[in-house]
Amino acid sequence: MAPPTNGGDGLFLLLFLLCLSTPRGSSSNSITASLSALQSSSSSGVIRLNDTLLRRIHSLPSPRPFHLVVFFDAKKLHSRSELALPTLKSEFSLVSSSFLANNPDNKSRSLLFFFDVEVEESQATFALFDVNTLPHIRLVPSAAADLKSDSIKLDAAHFSSLVDAMGELIESETGISVGPINRPPVVSRTQMILVMVGAVIWAPYAVRKLASGKSMVHEKSTWMAGAVFVYFFSVSGTMFNIIRKAPMFIVDRRDGETVMLFYQGAGVQLGAEGFIVGFLYTVVGLLLAFVCHVLVRVRDTKWQRISMILALLLSWWAVRQLIYLNNWKTGYRSHAYWWRSASH
Numbered sequence: 600m601a602p603p604t605n606g607g608d609g610l611f612l613l614l615f616l617l618c619l620s621t622p623r624g625s626s627s628n629s630i631t632a633s634l635s636a637l638q639s640s641s642s643s644g645v646i647r648l649n650d651t652l653l654r655r656i657h658s659l660p661s662p663r664p665f666h667l668v669v670f671f672d673a674k675k676l677h678s679r680s681e682l683a684l685p686t687l688k689s690e691f692s693l694v695s696s697s698f699l700a701n702n703p704d705n706k707s708r709s710l711l712f713f714f715d716v717e718v719e720e721s722q723a724t725f726a727l728f729d730v731n732t733l734p735h736i737r738l739v740p741s742a743a744a745d746l747k748s749d750s751i752k753l754d755a756a757h758f759s760s761l762v763d764a765m766g767e768l769i770e771s772e773t774g775i776s777v778g779p780i781n782r783p784p785v786v787s788r789t790q791m792i793l794v795m796v797g798a799v800i801w802a803p804y805a806v807r808k809l810a811s812g813k814s815m816v817h818e819k820s821t822w823m824a825g826a827v828f829v830y831f832f833s834v835s836g837t838m839f840n841i842i843r844k845a846p847m848f849i850v851d852r853r854d855g856e857t858v859m860l861f862y863q864g865a866g867v868q869l870g871a872e873g874f875i876v877g878f879l880y881t882v883v884g885l886l887l888a889f890v891c892h893v894l895v896r897v898r899d900t901k902w903q904r905i906s907m908i909l910a911l912l913l914s915w916w917a918v919r920q921l922i923y924l925n926n927w928k929t930g931y932r933s934h935a936y937w938w939r940s941a942s943h
């Protein structure tokens with residue numbers, strides 16, 4: 600190499616050569632390239648993480664050229680319905696495949712990688728992130744130096760779905776937008792066509808029936824039953840249970856036999872629990888309707904009074920059950936109902 604003609608140029612050349620020969624740049628490129636290859640070989644874009652791969656990624660100096668999202672999985676816990684691991688995993692894959700679909704070019708794809716890691720294969724990874732309970736999803740921003748303390752655990756409790764929670768977390772921490780989620784349709788095309796054919800065949804019959812004035816729609820009882828159903832449906836939190844896919848009940852883990860219908864702790868509700876609460880509310884609602892619409896027309900004052908007192912007592916009992924249940928679940932005390940134990 601010819602001696603530099605002046606000091607400034609020589610320094611620049613030296614820095615340039617140092618940059619070229621530093622192992623950092625090249626190894627980060629090669630890891631990104633192999634992650635990209637793994638990403639495109641997986642149908643949903645989720646890469647199986649293992650201890651070796653994590654060590655390679657972790658060896659890169661931060662900031663790394665990409666962010667990671669890791670789903671911690673345990674095959675042997677898939678049968679535990681209260682953890683809902685299979686559902687969460689498929690939602691996770693859905694976010695990953697949507698991210699790929701919304702980012703067709705390789706450059707933006709390689710800014711964010713989705714991983715799943717199995718506890719039986721990769722115990723060191725679980726230990727590094729200090730993951731002891733499942734479900735557990737973590738975002739590792741590119742700048743994170745320490746995997747555990749600089750990464751963020753996804754908290755899905757305040758979101759109606761894991762997909763929303765992940766989208767929000769990724770966007771707020773990395774600035775990358777996952778984009779619209781491409782959910783597979785709930786009803787297939789064939790089912791849709793069958794339903795439409797059925798509707799077309801049934802329509803003339805339904806119209807004739809409606810015109811005759813003697814259909815179910817003209818029955819008062821249909822509407823009453825419908826109203827009670829809608830009321831029951833809402834007060835028992837059925838929508839919550841459907842969205843969260845809450846199990847009807849859970850079996851006690853310690854003896855594997857005791858069936859638990861109620862779950863202690865706010866924010867979690869089992870299906871049966873919702874229905875029992877919904878039933879109590881409906882009893883009160885129906886009694887109120889009975890008092891307002893039927894009892895007021897009873898001529899015999901004695902029967903009217905007895906029924907009124909019974910209705911009041913039954914409603915009071917039902918509401919008391921609800922208040923006790925709420926207190927047991929959340930510790931919240933409603934003073935109007937708690938005079939018995941006010942000394943506590």
Ligand SMILES: *[C@@H]1O[C@H](CO)[C@@H](O)[C@H](O)[C@H]1NC(C)=O
Binds near residue numbers: 637647649650651
């Ligand atoms: C870890 O994952 C990498 C990439 O998928 C793979 O090449 C390697 O064989 C895996 N190692 C082990 C021990 O499973």
